[in-house]
Amino acid sequence: MFLKAESALVTNNADISFPSITNELAYEVELVAKIGTQGKDVALEDANSYISKITVGIDFTAKDVLAASRANKGPWALAKGFDGASPASNFKPASGFTDLNAINFDLKINNEQKQVEHTDFMIYSFAKIITYVSKFMTLEPGDLIFTGAPAKGVGLTEKGNHHQASIEGELLLDFKLV
Numbered sequence: 001m002f003l004k005a006e007s008a009l010v011t012n013n014a015d016i017s018f019p020s021i022t023n024e025l026a027y028e029v030e031l032v033a034k035i036g037t038q039g040k041d042v043a044l045e046d047a048n049s050y051i052s053k054i055t056v057g058i059d060f061t062a063k064d065v066l067a068a069s070r071a072n073k074g075p076w077a078l079a080k081g082f083d084g085a086s087p088a089s090n091f092k093p094a095s096g097f098t099d100l101n102a103i104n105f106d107l108k109i110n111n112e113q114k115q116v117e118h119t120d121f122m123i124y125s126f127a128k129i130i131t132y133v134s135k136f137m138t139l140e141p142g143d144l145i146f147t148g149a150p151a152k153g154v155g156l157t158e159k160g161n162h163h164q165a166s167i168e169g170e171l172l173l174d175f176k177l178v
Helices: 043-048 063-071 126-136
Strands: 025-027 030-036 051-058 104-109 112-118 145-146 155-157 162-167 169-178
Touching: 030 104, 030 112, 030 126, 043 126, 051 112, 051 169, 063 162, 126 145
Parallel strands: none
Antiparallel strands: 025 155, 030 051, 030 145, 104 112, 104 162, 162 169
16 A cells, blocks of 8 residues: 555646656556545445545556665655656546446557456455555545556556556546656
């Protein structure tokens, strides 16, 4: 679990400046849940009702910065929370999804399919993540939870690459690293 500064979030399909802090920028496509109701110690069976909206996003990691932090027992936040580390598309109402445990999502870079994912491939469901996190902190309306991605397809990206992510075949996230 990582907390990120607001400057990490990029919306409206804005292009992102390739971060000068790294030479090894890794991508992971993830589903993102937007919390709509305040919650503390949320019961598993009620957890999905706390989600107001869903979208797709990318969790960028500066791998070289992360390796240096690990070696020195330093914070991972610098490698995962830099400016532009978390692009996310416009949100769709959670009520528009028949089953939050059956969502397809994918990522293309320069029109090449890099990740094809499904919520079944995730280690933890939305509900399990919300239940766990709400034990430690109160979830507030507007909080965003990037869910993590299966390791298959995770890789490095470069300046100039064009990233496009979809949910159920609908292109939602579309930006370049400049």
